[in-house]
Amino acid sequence: MTTDCDVLIQGGGGAGCSAALHLAQRGVHVILLERGLVGSQASGVNYGGVRQQGRNPAELPIAKRSRELWGRLKDIAGTDAEFTVTGHLKLARNDEEEADLVAYLDVAKQYDLPLRLVGRNSIHQEYPWLGPKVVAGSFAPEDGAANPRLLSPALANAARAAGADIREHAEVVAHAHDGTRFHLRTSAGEEFTAPILLNMAGFWGGKVAEAFGEPVPIEPLNPNMLVTEPIRYFIEPNLGVVGGNVYLRQIPRGNVILGGGHGESDPSVPWSRPLPDVSVRAMELAVELVPAIAGAQVIRSWSGIDGRMPDRIPVIGPSRTTPGLFHAFGFSGHGFQLGPAIGAIMTELVLDGRTDIPLEAFRIDRFGTTAA
Amino acid sequence: MKVAVVGAGPAGVRAVERLVAAGISPVWIDEAPDGGGRIYQRPPAGLARDARTLYGFEAKRATSVHETLDALKPKVDWRPETLVWHIRPEARTLNTLSRGRQAEVAYDAAILCTGAMDRVIPVPGWTRPGVTTLGAAQIALKTQGCGIGRRVAFLGTGPLLWLVAHQYAKAGAEVVAVLDTTSFATKLRAAPGLMLGGMTFAKGLYYTAWLRRRGIHIAEGVTPIAIDGDDNGVTAIAWRDAAGREHRAECDAAGIGWGLKPEAQLADLARVPFRHDPVQANWVPVRDEAGRTPVAGIYLAGDGAGIGGAEVAEIAGARAALTLLADAGHRIDPIETVTLDRRLASQARFRAALERAFPFPTHLARSIADDTLLCRCEGLRAGELRAAARAEAATGPATEVNRAKSFTRVGMGRCQGRVCGAAAAEVLAAELGCDVAAIGRLRGQPPVKPIPIPAPVSAP
Numbered sequence: 001m002t003t004d005c006d007v008l009i010q011g012g013g014g015a016g017c018s019a020a021l022h023l024a025q026r027g028v029h030v031i032l033l034e035r036g037l038v039g040s041q042a043s044g045v046n047y048g049g050v051r052q053q054g055r056n057p058a059e060l061p062i063a064k065r066s067r068e069l070w071g072r073l074k075d076i077a078g079t080d081a082e083f084t085v086t087g088h089l090k091l092a093r094n095d096e097e098e099a100d101l102v103a104y105l106d107v108a109k110q111y112d113l114p115l116r117l118v119g120r121n122s123i124h125q126e127y128p129w130l131g132p133k134v135v136a137g138s139f140a141p142e143d144g145a146a147n148p149r150l151l152s153p154a155l156a157n158a159a160r161a162a163g164a165d166i167r168e169h170a171e172v173v174a175h176a177h178d179g180t181r182f183h184l185r186t187s188a189g190e191e192f193t194a195p196i197l198l199n200m201a202g203f204w205g206g207k208v209a210e211a212f213g214e215p216v217p218i219e220p221l222n223p224n225m226l227v228t229e230p231i232r233y234f235i236e237p238n239l240g241v242v243g244g245n246v247y248l249r250q251i252p253r254g255n256v257i258l259g260g261g262h263g264e265s266d267p268s269v270p271w272s273r274p275l276p277d278v279s280v281r282a283m284e285l286a287v288e289l290v291p292a293i294a295g296a297q298v299i300r301s302w303s304g305i306d307g308r309m310p311d312r313i314p315v316i317g318p319s320r321t322t323p324g325l326f327h328a329f330g331f332s333g334h335g336f337q338l339g340p341a342i343g344a345i346m347t348e349l350v351l352d353g354r355t356d357i358p359l360e361a362f363r364i365d366r367f368g369t370t371a372a
Numbered sequence: 373m374k375v376a377v378v379g380a381g382p383a384g385v386r387a388v389e390r391l392v393a394a395g396i397s398p399v400w401i402d403e404a405p406d407g408g409g410r411i412y413q414r415p416p417a418g419l420a421r422d423a424r425t426l427y428g429f430e431a432k433r434a435t436s437v438h439e440t441l442d443a444l445k446p447k448v449d450w451r452p453e454t455l456v457w458h459i460r461p462e463a464r465t466l467n468t469l470s471r472g473r474q475a476e477v478a479y480d481a482a483i484l485c486t487g488a489m490d491r492v493i494p495v496p497g498w499t500r501p502g503v504t505t506l507g508a509a510q511i512a513l514k515t516q517g518c519g520i521g522r523r524v525a526f527l528g529t530g531p532l533l534w535l536v537a538h539q540y541a542k543a544g545a546e547v548v549a550v551l552d553t554t555s556f557a558t559k560l561r562a563a564p565g566l567m568l569g570g571m572t573f574a575k576g577l578y579y580t581a582w583l584r585r586r587g588i589h590i591a592e593g594v595t596p597i598a599i600d601g602d603d604n605g606v607t608a609i610a611w612r613d614a615a616g617r618e619h620r621a622e623c624d625a626a627g628i629g630w631g632l633k634p635e636a637q638l639a640d641l642a643r644v645p646f647r648h649d650p651v652q653a654n655w656v657p658v659r660d661e662a663g664r665t666p667v668a669g670i671y672l673a674g675d676g677a678g679i680g681g682a683e684v685a686e687i688a689g690a691r692a693a694l695t696l697l698a699d700a701g702h703r704i705d706p707i708e709t710v711t712l713d714r715r716l717a718s719q720a721r722f723r724a725a726l727e728r729a730f731p732f733p734t735h736l737a738r739s740i741a742d743d744t745l746l747c748r749c750e751g752l753r754a755g756e757l758r759a760a761a762r763a764e765a766a767t768g769p770a771t772e773v774n775r776a777k778s779f780t781r782v783g784m785g786r787c788q789g790r791v792c793g794a795a796a797a798e799v800l801a802a803e804l805g806c807d808v809a810a811i812g813r814l815r816g817q818p819p820v821k822p823i824p825i826p827a828p829v830s831a832p
Contacts, residue, residue: 037772037775077766149778149779150779153767153775153778153779154766154768157767229785229822273818276457276460276467276476276818277476279818280474280826283825284826284828286825287825287827287828288828294825294827294828295827297824297825298819298823299788299819300784300819302817
């Protein structure tokens with residue numbers, strides 16, 4: 001059986017579901033094909049940080065646009081996905097890390113990102129629960145966190161209501177382009193065709209790009225995540241560190257969510273899991289930031305599969321080999337915040353042929369590996 | 373050859389016994405300080421009570437398991453008070469935590485004898501102080517020499533209901549009611565199969581008759597209404613009898629339980645596949661009759677591999693060890709394996725009859741009232757789970773149990789669904805109008821049980 005549509009999307013993460021929603025809202029007949037359930041991998045298992053601070057400057061215009069969508073998420077997706085503006089406090093543990101925080105102030109200024117340095121004299125006064133190793137911090141008041149398990153399903157649900165066709169358990173096993181249309185076949189033997197294809201398949205986006213003659217150096221990235229039992233609520237801001245080897249936040253119900261390092265995975269299954277020594281190390285690093293979490297019981301840990309590019313920023317933009325193909329994948333562990341805006345931007349690329357967001361830094365041929 | 377055995381209950385003891393006899397000295401890990409498993413858990417040092425008082429009809433078996441355990445300890449790498457919180461079958465390593473100390477144990481083959489826990493159906497008031505599971509009520513009596521209350525009601529189904537009620541009455545507690553949710557007719561239908569159990573069946577009849585003789589209120593085919601109470605705990609239990617009449621008995625504690633479920637988290641983390649067993653109404657890890665799983669190097673025995681009881685656990689433990697030895701190229705006695713297999717087969721027939729006599733009351737789980745607390749760790753009521761299964765939910769309907777967990781946090785708390793999982797699955801399946809096997813199984817994640825964040829080590 002063959003099904004025609006205007007736009008095919010491969011990949012039902014936050015970005016793909018947002019694209020389906022934005023396209024459907026503009027009257028496009030869109031079909032999204034998701035191998036498992038929407039939001040099963042990177043979009044659904046990540047830390048839940050909704051953060052602009054510390055990003056590669058190239059990502060800041062997207063992050064800013066996404067932050068505006070996050071603020072309206074309840075209207076857009078029927079739920080705020082527990083998005084809470086807690087602020088994001090990035091911490092330095094030595095002089096070198098502090099210098100890094102200071103240097104980023106200039107970037108923030110340039111991109112109009114509100115950021116406040118909390119220096120040595122005030123960091124322990126403002127946050128008396130921080131451990132002695134912390135020497136300074138920088139606070140981004142507009143940042144926060146959300147529940148990653150809710151975002152993609154809610155966007156998919158809203159997209160369905162707007163007329164999008166979201167197909168779960170639809171694994172694409174064959175890609176072809178006949179010069180004008182894409183032909184995708186699923187493992188169930190169904191065929192889908194459209195003149196436009198959006199490759200939003202996370203780590204597996206690398207395989208899709210390869211199928212159209214533009215391979216990229218992408219690696220699986222497995223966040224190593226843990227959560228504790230509920231304890232007294234006292235950590236308001238979402239916490240990170242320079243270098244990113246640990247991050248933690250507490251939700252008002254009391255659970256502390258922490259991460260650091262990487263787990264193991266087999267993307268062919270797909271299967272992923274945290275690594276025990278990495279989990280123990282993440283606990284050690286976290287308790288140095290906030291000693292009062294010592295003794296809290298870790299009740300669960302998990303991982304998932306994201307795609308990491310060598311320069312740690314995604315591939316976004318048109319294909320260099322195939323007309324009608326657009327990529328947005330390889331978010332390198334920090335795509336959750338960007339997802340809503342990516343859907344809007346891809347919609348503009350497809351329907352308007354342009355977007356106000358500069359995408360030059362994300363072009364697919366930047367690695368010099370394209371065959372064609 | 374490096375062998376690890378997890379668990380020192382009846383299955384673990386008999387497994388290690390065979391390994392040691394074959395010249396292998398395994399790493400032997402148990403969470404308890406002194407082994408014995410839940411069924412033969414020993415009182416702490418200093419609390420001396422004789423085996424007959426502690427274990428009743430099982431005294432001889434208990435004593436034998438304990439004696440074997442104690443004799444084996446010096447011959448193995450015995451690690452009590454140790455939690456195995458993760459396993460990596462790819463690397464063949466176990467991660468353990470003992471008194472705050474992390475360790476990694478390498479193995480070539482591992483026998484997981486991880487036991488079982490009570491299966492609970494939430495009843496209004498089930499989280500009050502003074503309400504425990506049947507198993508916990510029994511352990512309090514066995515290891516601490518104390519009861520869960522002075523005037524105790526027991527509610528649920530299964531052989532343990534009658535055994536614990538008998539033990540409490542014998543120990544001097546006032547048993548105000550024994551309330552079995554299974555009807556007498558259901559048990560009667562299973563009676564021919566139960567005869568296969570011989571002594572076990574006879575013991576069951578004995579407990580029931582003993583309780584009746586003492587004028588203890590016994591009711592079968594009941595529907596629980598609530599466990600009432602105030603801030604201090606339980607004050608009464610209310611139920612509806614088979615004819616629909618409401619009853620109430622004052623009490624200060626209640627023990628509840630509806631059979632057992634395997635503690636199979638470690639097998640799950642070891643990537644052993646699971647199947648839904650409709651007779652047990654449990655998800656059980658896949659293994660052959662000899663205890664071998666599809667995962668290289670992983671063997672299972674005892675209730676953790678599917679509920680069979682302590683007698684089966686001893687046989688299965690020995691059998692799994694012999695399988696491991698045979699797989700490793702040891703010569704094993706074929707007569708012994710045939711004998712063990714025959715005993716396992718006969719016990720399996722009895723066990724199936726027992727499950728039919730005391731079936732998991734799916735109807736009760738499915739009809740839990742909307743405002744009854746379902747997942748106590750996350751404070752989730754049954755109605756909230758039902759709402760997540762409906763199409764009007766903002767996330768779309770949760771059509772599978774892990775999606776329901778994602779959306780509502782059911783089974784996401786401290787117990788990771790070990791307590792609420794069975795009932796939650798029935799509630800979700802009923803709302804979706806499908807069989808419980810169709811909605812899948814809660815995914816296991818490390819740690820197997822909670823592990824604490826260590827104190828900071830670095831000096832300021």
